[in-house]
Each structure stands twice: as structure tokens, then as C-alpha cells.
Amino acid sequence: MFNSELYIPRAAIIENIRELTYDTRLYRVRFKCNSKCNESSESDYKPGQFVQVSVLGAGEVPISICSSPTQKGYFELSVRNTGLVTGAIHALKKGDEIGIRGPYGNCFPIEQAVGRNLIFVGGGIGLAPLRSAIKFVLHKRSDYGSVQILYGSRSKEDIVFVDDLEQWGTSKQSIVYTTIDRPQPDWTGHTGVVTTLFDKIRRLTDSKVFICGPSIMIHFAIKELLDTGWAPDDIITTLERHMKCGVGKCGHCYLGGKYVCTDGPVFTYSQINALGVEV
Numbered sequence: 001m002f003n004s005e006l007y008i009p010r011a012a013i014i015e016n017i018r019e020l021t022y023d024t025r026l027y028r029v030r031f032k033c034n035s036k037c038n039e040s041s042e043s044d045y046k047p048g049q050f051v052q053v054s055v056l057g058a059g060e061v062p063i064s065i066c067s068s069p070t071q072k073g074y075f076e077l078s079v080r081n082t083g084l085v086t087g088a089i090h091a092l093k094k095g096d097e098i099g100i101r102g103p104y105g106n107c108f109p110i111e112q113a114v115g116r117n118l119i120f121v122g123g124g125i126g127l128a129p130l131r132s133a134i135k136f137v138l139h140k141r142s143d144y145g146s147v148q149i150l151y152g153s154r155s156k157e158d159i160v161f162v163d164d165l166e167q168w169g170t171s172k173q174s175i176v177y178t179t180i181d182r183p184q185p186d187w188t189g190h191t192g193v194v195t196t197l198f199d200k201i202r203r204l205t206d207s208k209v210f211i212c213g214p215s216i217m218i219h220f221a222i223k224e225l226l227d228t229g230w231a232p233d234d235i236i237t238t239l240e241r242h243m244k245c246g247v248g249k250c251g252h253c254y255l256g257g258k259y260v261c262t263d264g265p266v267f268t269y270s271q272i273n274a275l276g277v278e279v
């Protein structure tokens with residue numbers, strides 16, 4: 001089980017590490033168990049939530065959980081090495097210990113979208129929290145309508161979760177379109193930013209679109225969707241803000257009267273409009 005104590009990290013062991021790209025790794029993490037530990041109840045998080053990951057002597061960073069809660073016993077985090085703490089995480093080896101606080105934040109409203117057609121739009125490492133939602137939906141496949149996944153990456157070397165994208169695309173459970181920003185040798189797929197895939201979307205009524213990626217991508221994706229008549233309530237995205245406490249106490253993530261760490265990070269476009277912020 002995750003820890004209900006707001007400020008006390010719980011010890012967890014890195015069970016496995018997999019290279020996703022030259023700067024991003026996938027960590028399979030399991031809590032250190034005591035006699036009270038009940039493995040079957042370990043996955044008490046929801047797709048879209050994040051944890052605060054700490055490394056002794058380095059600090060703490062917010063990282064999205066990228067596995068599905070339907071996966072019991074362990075959870076997964078994908079970490080891009082961008083600085084001090086993420087660099088310290090990358091320096092760890094299989095069997096090493098990290099601290100975990102959380103899960104924090106709200107979640108993608110996936111359970112409220114039962115019966116709807118779903119479109120996931122991911123950019124770069126933004127596929128991480130969406131992966132949790134996609135895996136959850138595919139696990140409960142008959143509860144949902146069509147599932148379309150659009151993923152954009154700067155280059156082919158930057159594509160994360162190559163195996164998952166391939167599996168989702170060939171499984172007939174979902175349709176996957178991947179693009180890279182510019183043409184590259186040996187790349188025969190689509191090129192152009194992720195919004196250039198939008199004309200491939202099979203536009204169905206009763207659809208919800210979930211977007212996660214760099215702010216510039218979110219900006220243009222939402223603009224395009226609004227221009228083509230999508231309702232603000234059916235556009236769901238994440239806002240990334242610098243976070244410290246993760247629990248609505250320090251004010252680092254305060255935005256338009258909300259705390260992104262507790263009221264978000266997931267918002268509908270209607271809610272973002274109401275905050276009076278530009279995305």
C-alpha cells in the first residue's frame with residue numbers, strides 16, 4: 001500500500017531498470033514489505049496520479065506513475081534524466097532503494113468515460129501518465145468504445161515505450177499513429193508534429209480526448225481541437241508546474257486559485273478556462 005503519511009517517504013526497491021531511450025529509463029518499483037504489507041492492495045492509485053520520488057542526499061521530484069493500477073504488486077516510473085535528482089535516480093542500480101510519497105493529485109477521469117470513444121494524444125515523455133490510462137482501458141477493453149492513440153516525438157531516438165506502441169497498434173484493441181517532427185534516414189512512418197496526425201482521427205460522437213506532453217504541444221493540440229468543434233469539457237489535459245510538497249501546502253504550484261498538485265494535474269479545458277490561464 002502507498003503511504004497515507006503526507007511527508008514520510010516509504011522505502012521501495014528498484015526491481016528492474018529498462019532503457020527506453022538514451023536519456024529515459026523505466027523503473028519497476030516494489031515497496032519494501034513488512035508483515036502488515038498486503039500485496040493485493042498495493043495498487044491503490046489511479047491513472048494520472050504522481051508520486052514524489054526521493055534519493056538520499058539528492059532530493060525529491062514528482063514523477064507520474066506509468067503502470068496501470070490493474071497491475072498488482074509493483075508499479076512503474078519512467079524517468080528522463082534532466083538534472084540533479086533525476087540524474088541521481090539514473091545513477092541507481094537494480095536492488096537500490098528509493099523513497100516514495102504519494103500517490104498525489106487527481107486522475108484522468110477514465111472511469112467516468114465508460115462507454116465513450118477515447119483518443120489519447122501524447123508527446124515525448126508525456127506518454128508516461130497516458131500509458132497508465134491506456135493500459136487500464138485496454139485491461140477493461142469491453143467497457144469502452146474505440147481507442148485511438150496519437151504519439152509524437154522529436155526524433156525516432158526519442159520515442160519512449162516503443163514496445164507498448166507496437167503492441168497497442170498490432171493488438172486490434174486500439175489504433176496507433178506515431179510521428180516524428182522531421183524526416184530521418186530509416187524512418188518510413190509519418191513526419192510532422194503530433195497535430196498533423198489529427199486528420200487521421202476517426203471522428204466519432206461521444207468521444208473524449210486526453211492530452212499530455214510539452215506545453216507547446218498541449219497549446220497547439222487544444223487549439224486545433226477547439227477549431228474543429230470539440231467541446232471544452234471533452235478535452236482533458238495535464239498542467240505541469242514546479243512542485244515541492246505535492247500536497248497543497250507549500251504553494252509552489254499555485255495557479256489561478258488552484259493547487260496543481262492537489263486540484264490537478266488533470267484538468268478539462270473548461271476548468272483551465274475558468275482558471276483564467278493560457279495553455
Ligand SMILES: Cc1cc2nc3c(=O)[nH]c(=O)nc-3n(C[C@H](O)[C@H](O)[C@H](O)COP(=O)(O)OP(=O)(O)OC[C@H]3O[C@@H](n4cnc5c(N)ncnc54)[C@H](O)[C@@H]3O)c2cc1C
Binds near residue numbers: 050078084087
Ligand atoms: C506532476 C508531474 C509529473 C511528472 N512526471 C514525470 C515523469 O513521469 N517522468 C519524468 O521524467 N519527469 C516527470 N516530471 C518532471 C520532473 O519532475 C522534473 O524533470 C524533475 O523535477 C527535474 O528535477 P531535477 O532535480 O532532475 O532537475 P533540476 O536540476 O532541478 O532541473 C532540470 C530541469 O527540470 C526542470 N524542473 C525542476 N524541477 C521541476 C519540477 N518540480 N517540476 C517540473 N520541472 C522541474 C527545471 O526547470 C530544469 O529545466 C513530472 C513533473 C510533474 C510536476
Ligand code: FES
Binds near residue numbers: 249251252261
Ligand atoms: S507542490 Fe506544494 S502546494 Fe503544490
